[in-house]
Amino acid sequence: MSTDATPGRAHGFATRAIHAGQPHDPITGAVVTPISLATTFAQPEVGELMGGFEYGRTGNPTRVAYEACLASLEGGTDAVAFASGLSAEDALLRLVAPGSRIVLGDDAYGGTYRLISAVHAVEGRDHLAFDLTDPGKLEANWPDDATMVWLETPTNPLLTCLDITAIAEVAHAHGAILVVDNTFATPALQRPLEHGADVVVHSATKYLGGHSDVVGGIVATSDEELAQRLRYLQNAVGAVPSPFDCYLVLRGLKTLDVRMERHSANAAVIAEALQAHPQVERVRYPGLESHPTHRVAARQMSGFGGMVSFECRGGEAAALEVVSHTELFTLAESLGAVESLIEHPGRMTHASAAGSPLEVPASLVRCSVGIEDAADLVADLTAALDRLP
Numbered sequence: 359m360s361t362d363a364t365p366g367r368a369h370g371f372a373t374r375a376i377h378a379g380q381p382h383d384p385i386t387g388a389v390v391t392p393i394s395l396a397t398t399f400a401q402p403e404v405g406e407l408m409g410g411f412e413y414g415r416t417g418n419p420t421r422v423a424y425e426a427c428l429a430s431l432e433g434g435t436d437a438v439a440f441a442s443g444l445s446a447e448d449a450l451l452r453l454v455a456p457g458s459r460i461v462l463g464d465d466a467y468g469g470t471y472r473l474i475s476a477v478h479a480v481e482g483r484d485h486l487a488f489d490l491t492d493p494g495k496l497e498a499n500w501p502d503d504a505t506m507v508w509l510e511t512p513t514n515p516l517l518t519c520l521d522i523t524a525i526a527e528v529a530h531a532h533g534a535i536l537v538v539d540n541t542f543a544t545p546a547l548q549r550p551l552e553h554g555a556d557v558v559v560h561s562a563t564k565y566l567g568g569h570s571d572v573v574g575g576i577v578a579t580s581d582e583e584l585a586q587r588l589r590y591l592q593n594a595v596g597a598v599p600s601p602f603d604c605y606l607v608l609r610g611l612k613t614l615d616v617r618m619e620r621h622s623a624n625a626a627v628i629a630e631a632l633q634a635h636p637q638v639e640r641v642r643y644p645g646l647e648s649h650p651t652h653r654v655a656a657r658q659m660s661g662f663g664g665m666v667s668f669e670c671r672g673g674e675a676a677a678l679e680v681v682s683h684t685e686l687f688t689l690a691e692s693l694g695a696v697e698s699l700i701e702h703p704g705r706m707t708h709a710s711a712a713g714s715p716l717e718v719p720a721s722l723v724r725c726s727v728g729i730e731d732a733a734d735l736v737a738d739l740t741a742a743l744d745r746l747p
């Protein structure tokens with residue numbers, strides 16, 4: 359089943375976030391896309407479908423609306439939704455033929471690394487963890503068996519920004535496709551397909567949903583063949599989101615634009631405050647001019663996002679102390695929601711990368727800056743840092 363992702367393409371981002379794929383209900387006029395729970399759909403004749411729907415795993419009206427909206431926001435022609443970010447990633451990785459290699463940026467979500475290095479490796483897909491900050495190095499060291507390059511930008515948790523256009527050129531010159539995990543930036547701030555990426559993947563659990571109440575994943579592309587293969591896997595493997603989950607992400611998308619603006623504004627204030635604190639060794643925020651890949655970020659992003667990481671002068675002990683003593687910043691995994699979260703990547707989200715090329719510094723703290731009042735958030739973090747000896 360294809361989704362019509364194009365209506366309203368002439369409109370701006372915030373307009374499409376609210377309307378794309380979401381016509382008013384033709385019978386009731388309801389302005390909100392209904393949560394369509396039916397698992398099966400009546401057929402007037404064998405094989406004849408009334409509204410294009412046959413069976414709930416294969417297609418669902420709420421899911422179609424959500425997919426059409428996200429495809430429009432990413433500037434793609436199609437989007438395919440999954441039950442989690444990792445199940446979306448799993449479908450993408452199945453596109454790599456066994457015996458071929460995935461080049462993975464050497465800073466990425468620990469669960470992505472686990473999926474590639476422990477699950478897909480067993481099925482014969484090799485990987486190479488590679489520093490992608492210099493695309494020329496990738497060109498010079500291109501592994502002949504690579505058919506997919508996979509990157510996050512900004513990366514999780516070091517917030518390095520990678521040049522999508524330059525890396526896409528290298529990948530394409532070797533006949534490989536480029537996958538960009540756009541979870542941290544979201545299409546409100548960065549649209550990788552416009553920069554040459556072939557596929558965008560999201561953990562919709564984060565900013566797209568935006569309220570820490572839904573787990574989901576989604577892939578967007580303008581490549582018809584890739585879309586068809588992903589659509590096939592969505593149905594054949596069956597890791598689909600529930601209609602209620604689709605509704606929640608669709609609802610989240612409506613406010614994505616304003617949320618990302620506020621997340622970015624708050625994060626900028628916090629990054630500056632952290633930089634001035636004597637207990638902080640180094641702040642990693644793409645919006646800071648001191649950030650090593652600030653220029654790449656400024657070129658391909660329209661805002662710098664809500665994630666801020668920093669290293670503590672007192673090492674791991676200090677980092678653990680800080681994350682345990684904030685009040686507004688909740689110590690928890692995940693990110694991208696209205697409330698602020700704080701965590702220790704080495705012991706939490708990235709524990710599965712310990713001992714690998716993706717291991718993160720022990721002194722690192724990662725903050726997902728919410729949309730509370732910036733002054734309250736600064737005071738909270740400062741109080742936790744001030745406690746350190």
Ligand code: PLP
Pocket residue numbers: 442443444445467469470510514539541542560561562563573574575692
């Ligand atoms: N990609 C990134 C950048 C993530 O941070 C995460 C989860 O934290 C995922 C993918 C996986 O998504 P999910 O937890 O929805 O399966």
